[in-house]
Amino acid sequence: MTDKAANIIGIDLGTTTTLVARFNEAGKPEMTNNAEGATITPSVIQIDDSGSVIVGTEAKKFLGTGQPNIYAEFKREMGSDKSWPIGGKTVTPVELSALLLKKVVADYAEQFGQPQSVVITWPANYRNEQREATKEAAARAGLKVEYYIEEPTAAALYYATDTALDGKYLVYDFGGGTFDVTLIEAHGNKIDVLYQDGVQELGGKDLDNALLKIIGEKFRAKTNDEFDAVDCNFDKLAVEGSKHTLSTKDKTSIRLVSAKHGPIVIDLSRDEFEAGISHLVSQAEMACENVLRCGKDPADTAQHVKKSDIKDIFMAGGTSRVPAMQASVERLFGKKPKVKNPAEAIAMGAAIYAAHKASGGTLNALQGQAVANIDVSLIAPHFFGTSVYDNDSGLYNDTVISKGNKLPCREERTYYTMRDNQTKVDCDVTQSAIEEKNCEYVTKIWQGSLELPSGRPAGQPIKVIYSYDINGTMHCSFKDGENGRSTEVNLKPGN
Amino acid sequence: MAYVIGAIILFWGLKFFFGQQDQSTGSVGNPSRPAPSRSDKAEEMLEAVAASMTVGVYCALGDGNLDNRETATLRRWKDEFLKKVGDEAAPMIGKAMEAEIQRSLRGVSEERLHQACLKQKSLPVELRSMTMGLAFEVVAADKKVEGSEIASLQKVARLLAIPEETYKRLEDKYLKPIQLAAATSGPANASEHERLLGIDPSWPKDRKLTQLTSEFAKYNARMQTAQDDTKRAQCRRMLEIIADLREELITGRKPDRTPAPQPRTTAGSTPRPAPTTPLPASSIPAPVGSKDEILIGVDLTQSPRQRLTFLETEEARWKGRMANQLPPAALAKCETALQAIRRLRNVYQAQI
Numbered sequence: 038m039t040d041k042a043a044n045i046i047g048i049d050l051g052t053t054t055t056l057v058a059r060f061n062e063a064g065k066p067e068m069t070n071n072a073e074g075a076t077i078t079p080s081v082i083q084i085d086d087s088g089s090v091i092v093g094t095e096a097k098k099f100l101g102t103g104q105p106n107i108y109a110e111f112k113r114e115m116g117s118d119k120s121w122p123i124g125g126k127t128v129t130p131v132e133l134s135a136l137l138l139k140k141v142v143a144d145y146a147e148q149f150g151q152p153q154s155v156v157i158t159w160p161a162n163y164r165n166e167q168r169e170a171t172k173e174a175a176a177r178a179g180l181k182v183e184y185y186i187e188e189p190t191a192a193a194l195y196y197a198t199d200t201a202l203d204g205k206y207l208v209y210d211f212g213g214g215t216f217d218v219t220l221i222e223a224h225g226n227k228i229d230v231l232y233q234d235g236v237q238e239l240g241g242k243d244l245d246n247a248l249l250k251i252i253g254e255k256f257r258a259k260t261n262d263e264f265d266a267v268d269c270n271f272d273k274l275a276v277e278g279s280k281h282t283l284s285t286k287d288k289t290s291i292r293l294v295s296a297k298h299g300p301i302v303i304d305l306s307r308d309e310f311e312a313g314i315s316h317l318v319s320q321a322e323m324a325c326e327n328v329l330r331c332g333k334d335p336a337d338t339a340q341h342v343k344k345s346d347i348k349d350i351f352m353a354g355g356t357s358r359v360p361a362m363q364a365s366v367e368r369l370f371g372k373k374p375k376v377k378n379p380a381e382a383i384a385m386g387a388a389i390y391a392a393h394k395a396s397g398g399t400l401n402a403l404q405g406q407a408v409a410n411i412d413v414s415l416i417a418p419h420f421f422g423t424s425v426y427d428n429d430s431g432l433y434n435d436t437v438i439s440k441g442n443k444l445p446c447r448e449e450r451t452y453y454t455m456r457d458n459q460t461k462v463d464c465d466v467t468q469s470a471i472e473e474k475n476c477e478y479v480t481k482i483w484q485g486s487l488e489l490p491s492g493r494p495a496g497q498p499i500k501v502i503y504s505y506d507i508n509g510t511m512h513c514s515f516k517d518g519e520n521g522r523s524t525e526v527n528l529k530p531g532n
Numbered sequence: 533m534a535y536v537i538g539a540i541i542l543f544w545g546l547k548f549f550f551g552q553q554d555q556s557t558g559s560v561g562n563p564s565r566p567a568p569s570r571s572d573k574a575e576e577m578l579e580a581v582a583a584s585m586t587v588g589v590y591c592a593l594g595d596g597n598l599d600n601r602e603t604a605t606l607r608r609w610k611d612e613f614l615k616k617v618g619d620e621a622a623p624m625i626g627k628a629m630e631a632e633i634q635r636s637l638r639g640v641s642e643e644r645l646h647q648a649c650l651k652q653k654s655l656p657v658e659l660r661s662m663t664m665g666l667a668f669e670v671v672a673a674d675k676k677v678e679g680s681e682i683a684s685l686q687k688v689a690r691l692l693a694i695p696e697e698t699y700k701r702l703e704d705k706y707l708k709p710i711q712l713a714a715a716t717s718g719p720a721n722a723s724e725h726e727r728l729l730g731i732d733p734s735w736p737k738d739r740k741l742t743q744l745t746s747e748f749a750k751y752n753a754r755m756q757t758a759q760d761d762t763k764r765a766q767c768r769r770m771l772e773i774i775a776d777l778r779e780e781l782i783t784g785r786k787p788d789r790t791p792a793p794q795p796r797t798t799a800g801s802t803p804r805p806a807p808t809t810p811l812p813a814s815s816i817p818a819p820v821g822s823k824d825e826i827l828i829g830v831d832l833t834q835s836p837r838q839r840l841t842f843l844e845t846e847e848a849r850w851k852g853r854m855a856n857q858l859p860p861a862a863l864a865k866c867e868t869a870l871q872a873i874r875r876l877r878n879v880y881q882a883q884i
Binding site: 086104105106121122123125162164234236237238246249253263264265266267315316317319320322323324326327330335336426431432433468469470471473474475477478479480 | 878
């Protein structure tokens with residue numbers, strides 16, 4: 038312990054907003070303001086022709102106004118090969134995320150100095166390449182991030198340190214771009230993540246699109262013409278505004294001024310909005326039901342967690358404020374969910390995790406006491422396997438690390454060469470969200486080969502060793518069981 | 533025992549047999565009952581491999597006739613197979629397969645099918661699975677699946693002793709997309725959707741809901757692994773269908789997801805201006821740019837900045853349409869439009 042408080046932050050790097058929380062001198066998480074004085078920084082970036090960058094609120098003002106080079110929701114593209122041209126160059130989701138991180142950390146450092154320890158969150162259902170892309174963005178932003186944590190787990194940590202927990206809980210995280218649900222078992226500050234699920238393309242922006250569709254249909258009914266948002270000067274901010282109004286009121290009216298049709302008033306009710314988003318709500322409900330199965334056979338209900346075993350449901354993420362979401366959770370579990378600081382819970386949980394990981398001499402006494410009893414146990418977020426062949430099944434995907442394995446984990450499998458004088462073995466590392474035998478429905482996150490000496494009969498053992506650490510880093514090796522020669526797998530992007 | 537995949541798996545055995553058969557000298561065995569010679573074995577194997585054509589034609593005839601697409605599929609499969617066996621063995625196998633096709637075109641009796649499958653059973657499961665794949669391919673060739681064709685496939689699978697997982701994988705690959713397209717092209721038909729998702733209409737509600745949740749997990753996972761936009765769109769549609777079925781089961785109400793109306797063409801409409809001013813050839817990679825602009829209806833008299841604004845609106849409109857229950861053709865049109873918008877945006881941003 039030191040007299041001086043450690044400078045520690047957690048960053049919720051969201052699809053639509055980014056937030057920074059610090060672990061203060063008293064050992065409590067607290068939200069910090071950006072340079073504009075707000076806790077929330079919109080995840081929106083504008084880069085002008087001269088290359089100067091505007092991040093956050095100012096950039097968001099230009100969304101939907103026709104200004105060029107405005108970038109939003111790029112988090113959904115992380116890990117993809119997508120890029121956007123700009124002034125003869127291109128900009129990638131990783132670079133945009135790096136700019137966003139740079140801005141929020143610089144704003145923080147202006148007030149509190151450079152942080153010693155940073156934790157960044159990512160969605161629970163983020164794939165390996167998306168996690169690696171996030172790490173790259175942090176590195177490009179000049180941040181030394183030693184630990185990452187999944188968004189719902191961070192929220193769970195915040196709730197666990199804020200409320201006395203004892204039993205099984207569900208964290209329902211409906212953010213701007215992704216939906217995650219995590220089942221935890223918590224006793225005091227000891228948290229075990231049991232299972233997690235999610236829908237990658239489900240978030241507040243999908244609710245906005247559903248609302249926009251309703252507006253378009255009403256506009257057409259009134260004018261017999263297609264709705265043209267530009268003609269009506271109706272942008273994304275206005276859609277969000279209507280959504281927020283319908284979260285607190287039963288009805289609202291939108292006044293549009295169409296260049297073609299003049300002023301038009303569109304009346305919207307909460308019932309209409311809820312009917313328009315019911316298929317999205319239903320998807321979130323099914324993800325909740327799946328998480329209770331914990332990856333076990335659907336018919337083997339004895340292995341599932343019962344709804345009645347869930348003590349409470351915590352709702353995180355800005356979209357959790359939508360009443361239809363809360364009603365859905367209440368209908369599903371038969372109890373009212375807890376909605377406390379849904380927008381800030383993830384960042385604050387990340388700050389607590391950063392302090393927990395930083396403990397050991399860098400914290401002051403109060404900080405040290407606050408995290409002394411914290412114990413977080415994480416799980417493998419996906420199934421990881423390899424393609425193999427046998428005479429009965431033909432070619433199939435064989436799981437090596439199962440989703441839900443406690444981290445860190447290490448698994449070893451032995452396979453055998455197929456023929457005499459085989460001098461090469463094709464190797465791959467696969468990833469899937471459910472246990473999948475069919476090679477067509479898994480993502481190959483790495484492909485390579487292992488060279489073998491000639492002249493050996495079939496049946497030589499090949500050891501496949503996978504390990505996954507608590508930080509989302511996977512290590513794989515394919516090893517010749519006879520001579521020990523191995524192929525080590527680098528799962529960084531581009532390899 | 534599982535094996536790591538070798539560099540050559542499937543065809544090595546065939547090459548070995550057919551490429552070196554003249555060197556065979558027979559094997560040591562019981563003196564009173566000589567073991568089959570290498571040539572006999574090769575002959576048996578040749579017949580077994582060629583029998584795949586009989587199986588293919590039998591399945592193609594499952595709907596009562598053999599059309600051009602089915603015949604073309606059969607021959608394409610044969611050609612691809614021959615490429616894999618190598619130059620030495622290909623002529624011999626090709627000749628045997630062609631003879632089998634000609635015999636089968638006159639009709640395949642149940643007895644001939646049984647004989648063909650019996651011959652095939654001497655082959656490793658991997659090669660039999662390929663024959664099963666051929667059967668699925670020919671059935672799917674005309675983009676229609678009838679009950680009689682499914683019955684033929686099931687019979688062939690039984691006779692060839694195809695593992696259930698392999699059958700399901702092939703069914704997923706060849707039949708599900710067709711069934712999905714059929715189920716989503718017309719008005720929403722809950723019973724057809726249920727069948728597509730492996731639900732028996734006679735099941736109680738709870739069992740149906742359990743199955744829907746499992747199917748949701750499957751397609752949600754596949755959406756994450758799908759590499760191309762079409763497959764992703766298909767998975768997204770399945771998630772919507774599942775969500776709607778679930779809602780209907782729980783509430784008893786059919787969700788109203790009528791497709792987004794098309795732009796009106798009746799009197800009073802204001803058509804978008806046709807492109808009149810071509811942009812400098814160097815700034816737009818022809819012909820993609822102009823074709824995309826016509827498709828999206830870009831006003832070329834506008835500045836690149838104005839066009840970008842227009843593209844954003846169009847993107848929201850097309851994405852909004854995709855959220856509806858659209859027939860596959862309309863869905864493909866949405867995808868095409870969105871791809872065109874992305875290309876045009878790149879072009880215009882480069883111009884600013």
